[in-house]
Amino acid sequence: MAGxxxxxxxxxxxxxxxxxxxxxxLNVAAGERVGLxxxxxxxxxxxxxxxxxxxxxxxxxxxxxxxxxxxxxTHERTRRGMARSFQLPRPFTTLTVADNLRVPLLYTxxxxxxxxxxxxxxxxxxxxxxxxxxxxxxARHLPRDLTQVEMRKLELARAMAAxxxxxxxxxxxxxxxxxxxxxxxxxxxxLNERGITIILIEHIMRAVMKFSQRLIVLVSGKKIADxxxxxxxxxxxxxxxxLGQ
Amino acid sequence: xxxxxxxxxxxxxxxxxxxxxxxxSNDYVFFAGYTVLQFxxxxxxxxxxxxxxxxxxxxxxxxxxxxxxxTVFMHKLYPLPLPLLIVIGAAVSGIVGLGMGYxxxxxxxxxxxxATLALAVVLQTLVVNWDFVGGSRGAYIIRxxxxxxIGPYIQYLFLLMLALAVIALAIxxxxxxxxxxxxxxxxxxxxxxxxxxGVPTLRLKLIAxxxxxxxxxxxxxxxxxxxxxxxxxxxxxxxYAVNSIAMPMIGGTTSWVGPLIGAILLGSLQQIATxxxxxxxxxxxxxxxxxxxxxxxxxxxxGLVQGWIRGAK
Numbered sequence: 413m414a415g416x417x418x419x420x421x422x423x424x425x426x427x428x429x430x431x432x433x434x435x436x437x438l439n440v441a442a443g444e445r446v447g448l449x450x451x452x453x454x455x456x457x458x459x460x461x462x463x464x465x466x467x468x469x470x471x472x473x474x475x476x477x478x479x480x481x482x483x484x485x486t487h488e489r490t491r492r493g494m495a496r497s498f499q500l501p502r503p504f505t506t507l508t509v510a511d512n513l514r515v516p517l518l519y520t521x522x523x524x525x526x527x528x529x530x531x532x533x534x535x536x537x538x539x540x541x542x543x544x545x546x547x548x549x550x551a552r553h554l555p556r557d558l559t560q561v562e563m564r565k566l567e568l569a570r571a572m573a574a575x576x577x578x579x580x581x582x583x584x585x586x587x588x589x590x591x592x593x594x595x596x597x598x599x600x601x602x603l604n605e606r607g608i609t610i611i612l613i614e615h616i617m618r619a620v621m622k623f624s625q626r627l628i629v630l631v632s633g634k635k636i637a638d639x640x641x642x643x644x645x646x647x648x649x650x651x652x653x654x655l656g657q
Numbered sequence: 658x659x660x661x662x663x664x665x666x667x668x669x670x671x672x673x674x675x676x677x678x679x680x681x682s683n684d685y686v687f688f689a690g691y692t693v694l695q696f697x698x699x700x701x702x703x704x705x706x707x708x709x710x711x712x713x714x715x716x717x718x719x720x721x722x723x724x725x726x727x728t729v730f731m732h733k734l735y736p737l738p739l740p741l742l743i744v745i746g747a748a749v750s751g752i753v754g755l756g757m758g759y760x761x762x763x764x765x766x767x768x769x770x771x772a773t774l775a776l777a778v779v780l781q782t783l784v785v786n787w788d789f790v791g792g793s794r795g796a797y798i799i800r801x802x803x804x805x806x807i808g809p810y811i812q813y814l815f816l817l818m819l820a821l822a823v824i825a826l827a828i829x830x831x832x833x834x835x836x837x838x839x840x841x842x843x844x845x846x847x848x849x850x851x852x853x854x855g856v857p858t859l860r861l862k863l864i865a866x867x868x869x870x871x872x873x874x875x876x877x878x879x880x881x882x883x884x885x886x887x888x889x890x891x892x893x894x895x896x897y898a899v900n901s902i903a904m905p906m907i908g909g910t911t912s913w914v915g916p917l918i919g920a921i922l923l924g925s926l927q928q929i930a931t932x933x934x935x936x937x938x939x940x941x942x943x944x945x946x947x948x949x950x951x952x953x954x955x956x957x958x959x960g961l962v963q964g965w966i967r968g969a970k
Binding site: 464 | 850
């Protein structure tokens with residue numbers, strides 16, 4: 413696909429004798445909302461880790477924004493506009509909620525060429541982001557004072573603070589109630605409307621169907637479907653993977 | 658408070674300490690004070706790596722000894738003024754700190770600690786077998802009795818160590834309030850999340866090991882002049898490794914105040930114990946206090962006080 417924001421070609425990753433990812437090809441266009449699903453252990457998180465540089469893939473390559481990012485460290489990819497949230501929230505536990513957001517602002521936004529934010533602009537930006545995820549009244553608290561939903565919102569806000577072009581949300585809704593899930597889906601769609609491309613990895617089908625414009629299915633490290641969500645979930649192969657025969 | 662104001666304040670306090678010490682007409686005050694200040698520098702230096710980034714260094718004695726042996730080496734080669742020797746000691750230990758960082762920073766937790774301990778053993782073996790700096794026999798440094806302007810040489814050494822303490826504390830506090838401080842804290846909390854937030858973790862860790870090593874080398878450089886006779890077992894002494902961990906732990910590792918409080922408290926206590934009971938009691942005191950604090954106040958004195966303040970609100 414020409415003009416794709418993210419192009420993954422032939423990506424493979426093995427852990428010892430276990431093939432976690434087997435020749436994955438996928439493209440994500442700028443501005444798209446893509447859902448990525450698959451049973452447990454199908455390689456979704458491994459794929460995210462390879463795309464973001466946390467893990468090194470043995471073969472295949474990742475191109476982002478027209479340039480290959482193979483061999484770049486995670487922080488370099490983040491600076492180029494790739495941000496992620498973690499499946500289990502990983503806040504900086506000794507920093508306040510506001511300072512958690514200050515880190516990507518200082519190290520990613522200010523590290524890019526161009527205008528660096530002044531201390532007062534940094535404060536304003538932190539407040540703005542906290543407002544966006546409705547955490548403004550917790551700004552001076554430590555992450556341990558947050559509830560699960562708030563923790564996941566902080567995780568997303570921290571990824572957002574890096575002003576990414578592409579946001580990969582790795583199971584940011586697991587274990588949340590229906591209304592909380594709707595809350596986060598609404599937030600993600602609002603972010604997308606601001607021009608951010610989003611890949612959503614999720615088990616909660618209601619959220620995935622509501623969110624995705626396109627759905628990709630991974631099973632045992634292979635991509636078995638890629639297309640319009642309604643058509644993909646009716647695909648017999650996908651049904652077999654999820655429900656068995 | 659701005660960093661510059663803080664620095665001026667520190668210098669003012671240092672001047673007061675120096676002249677207050679001169680009021681006591683006994684040189685022992687300077688001998689004891691020098692040791693306490695040396696521990697302020699060591700504890701602060703350890704805390705930059707151990708407290709801020711969470712990498713526990715068991716090899717502090719090696720960096721201290723490198724600074725001391727750099728002085729012995731230069732003394733034999735070409736006598737230089739002491740401030741210059743301090744700079745050289747800092748450079749040598751800083752470079753070794755950088756090297757250690759490159760070799761070990763993919764290790765985490767206990768494995769990193771073990772590697773630093775191994776570094777200390779390797780360096781001690783090297784020095785013991787290096788004849789030029791005295792080998793296992795040790796090396797003598799004859800220090801002058803007097804120095805112009807100040808008077809007794811020990812007062813000069815005390816003053817130098819006071820200046821080093823000011824430098825170390827100013828650096829530590831400067832880091833805490835800067836972008837570097839945030840970066841260090843993210844490494845302590847979660848390295849994966851730090852990388853994902855754009856923090857170049859490896860580079861920051863190398864900055865921490867280099868800075869921490871250099872400050873320890875600075876603390877060690879005047880040591881041969883202080884002690885007069887330097888042998889490997891005294892320079893690589895266990896007390897340096899243990900104290901530079903115990904002092905920040907007891908004081909509190911999250912801010913520059915912690916190592917300062919810990920070093921003054923433990924350092925003074927040890928000096929008093931040396932004079933009144935025996936010098937062998939030193940490490941026993943440290944050990945008991947450390948165990949006590951780990952159980953009762955894992956965040957040190959600073960953490961304890963912060964807890965009280967929060968509780969009072």
